[in-house]
Amino acid sequence: xxxxxxxxxxxxxxxxxxxxxxxxxxxxxxxxxxxxxxxxxxxxxxxxxxxxxxxxxxxxxxxxxxxxxxxxxxxxxxxxxxxxxxxxxxxxxxxxxxxxxxxxxxxxxxxxxxxxxxxxxxxxxxxxxxxxxxxxxxxxxxxxxxxxxxxxxxxxxxxxxxxxxxxxxxxxxxxxxxxxxxxxxxxxxxxxxxxxxxxxxxxxxxxxxxxxxxxxxxxxxxxxxxxxxxxxxxxxxxxxxxxxxxxxxxxxxxxxx
Amino acid sequence: xxxxxxxxxxxxxxxxxxxxxxxxxxxxxxxxxxxxxxxxxxxxxxxxxxxxxxxxxxxxxxxxxxxxxxxxxxxxxxxxxxxxxxxxxxxxxxxxxxxxxxxxxxxxxxxxxxxxxxxxxxxxxxxxxxxxxxxxxxxxxxxxxxxxxxxxxxxxxxxxxxxxxxxxxxxxxxxxxxxxxxxxxxxxxxxxxxxxxxxxxxxxxxxxxxxxxxxxxxxxxx
Numbered sequence: 159x160x161x162x163x164x165x166x167x168x169x170x171x172x173x174x175x176x177x178x179x180x181x182x183x184x185x186x187x188x189x190x191x192x193x194x195x196x197x198x199x200x201x202x203x204x205x206x207x208x209x210x211x212x213x214x215x216x217x218x219x220x221x222x223x224x225x226x227x228x229x230x231x232x233x234x235x236x237x238x239x240x241x242x243x244x245x246x247x248x249x250x251x252x253x254x255x256x257x258x259x260x261x262x263x264x265x266x267x268x269x270x271x272x273x274x275x276x277x278x279x280x281x282x283x284x285x286x287x288x289x290x291x292x293x294x295x296x297x298x299x300x301x302x303x304x305x306x307x308x309x310x311x312x313x314x315x316x317x318x319x320x321x322x323x324x325x326x327x328x329x330x331x332x333x334x335x336x337x338x339x340x341x342x343x344x345x346x347x348x349x350x351x352x353x354x355x356x357x358x359x360x361x362x363x364x365x366x367x368x369x370x371x372x373x374x375x376x377x378x379x380x381x382x383x384x385x386x387x388x389x390x391x392x393x394x395x396x397x398x399x400x401x402x403x404x405x406x407x408x409x410x411x412x413x414x415x
Numbered sequence: 416x417x418x419x420x421x422x423x424x425x426x427x428x429x430x431x432x433x434x435x436x437x438x439x440x441x442x443x444x445x446x447x448x449x450x451x452x453x454x455x456x457x458x459x460x461x462x463x464x465x466x467x468x469x470x471x472x473x474x475x476x477x478x479x480x481x482x483x484x485x486x487x488x489x490x491x492x493x494x495x496x497x498x499x500x501x502x503x504x505x506x507x508x509x510x511x512x513x514x515x516x517x518x519x520x521x522x523x524x525x526x527x528x529x530x531x532x533x534x535x536x537x538x539x540x541x542x543x544x545x546x547x548x549x550x551x552x553x554x555x556x557x558x559x560x561x562x563x564x565x566x567x568x569x570x571x572x573x574x575x576x577x578x579x580x581x582x583x584x585x586x587x588x589x590x591x592x593x594x595x596x597x598x599x600x601x602x603x604x605x606x607x608x609x610x611x612x613x614x615x616x617x618x619x620x621x622x623x624x625x626x627x628x629x630x631x632x633x634x635x636x637x
Binding site for chain 2: 208209210238239242243244245246247248249250252254256257258259260269270273274315318319322
């Protein structure tokens with residue numbers, strides 16, 4: 159059974175349908191890159207997975223458990239308590255870091271551990287230290303977000319999400335807001351996570367990263383999955399004109415060989 | 416040529432009375448701010464409620480208070496409550512009730528603006544780690560909102576402190592009332608009012624400086 163399975167996901171904003179029936183299965187330890195032009199629905203789909211967006215039709219299951227909505231009978235949103243518990247199994251990292259600005263790096267990581275996982279402060283501090291160390295910020299534990307660079311903030315955000323030991327990690331264009339020289343340090347942390355077997359869904363425009371780290375690339379176009387396959391298949395053998403022209407923007411690195 | 420002979424000895428003789436009265440006024444302002452903050456927070460959430468049955472009454476209360484003179488409210492509560500059978504409030508309690516209710520309306524507007532200007536990003540990050548709705552408010556939204564609104568809260572405290580002078584109208588022995596009494600007993604008009612003014616000025620300014628330090632300490636939201 160797939161770790162995550164999405165079936166026929168439809169989402170509308172008013173009269174505009176932005177997701178027109180997404181089907182996607184993600185296996186344990188896969189690193190799936192969602193690529194596509196802006197407006198293709200990749201970020202919206204990512205946000206549907208942990209219920210930051212509601213969707214109007216379709217079903218998402220994590221390890222067989224229906225996420226966000228009732229599994230059978232009339233389609234109904236689950237209670238806040240249940241949705242919160244489900245979100246705790248899915249980590250998410252945002253484009254704009256979204257660290258809690260009034261807390262140190264360490265406290266940012268600890269909050270979910272103590273309040274959601276019910277750990278003692280000592281346990282949570284231990285684990286926060288472990289993960290901040292792992293993302294290379296052992297010496298920045300007591301710093302507040304405003305005292306950290308964008309790359310450092312994003313690494314704290316990754317530590318905060320991963321420390322919860324989620325079943326699945328979602329990355330929403332996590333390097334798009336960074337200065338070019340800070341991108342590599344964040345990608346390195348993500349690559350390290352991928353190697354450790356973490357299941358990841360990554361929305362990214364970093365095509366070299368996608369090529370080297372993703373186990374599968376999914377090209378989205380107009381709210382649908384247009385092509386899906388290994389990086390080699392998708393990046394070097396685009397099956398549609400849309401994908402060819404999308405890849406053409408990356409200065410001829412990709413496209414038909 | 417001004418023909419006025421200053422006699423500051425009168426002031427020094429009554430110095431303790433001045434200071435005691437000042438302390439009372441400050442106490443009234445702080446207590447009212449605390450109560451007003453708590454009520455104001457509930458009012459702010461009520462005003463942001465999607466249900467008109469909750470948001471409309473809160474809106475009406477805030478507009479009523481903000482568009483009515485404080486002195487009138489003080490009289491209304493002090494003379495009005497006994498008329499409807501509530502006798503057990505002394506004048507200090509009556510004044511605290513009024514000033515708290517008055518502060519609540521202003522704090523409501525401060526908090527409402529603070530909550531409305533909160534970036535959604537923080538709430539979403541709190542959702543993403545699995546915090547429940549109340550936990551998100553308690554650990555993320557409110558702490559950030561308080562820090563954002565701290566300068567406005569400081570201004571309100573200074574305003575409330577100066578507004579305590581209106582308690583003189585119902586004979587609460589705060590600074591303005593006390594200055595008037597000493598003035599009546601000694602006929603030292605200029606000295607009494609100069610002293611009272613100076614005490615208000617110095618205290619309000621000291622509060623401003625102290626709170627600026629607090630703001631700096633907590634200004635981690637940039």
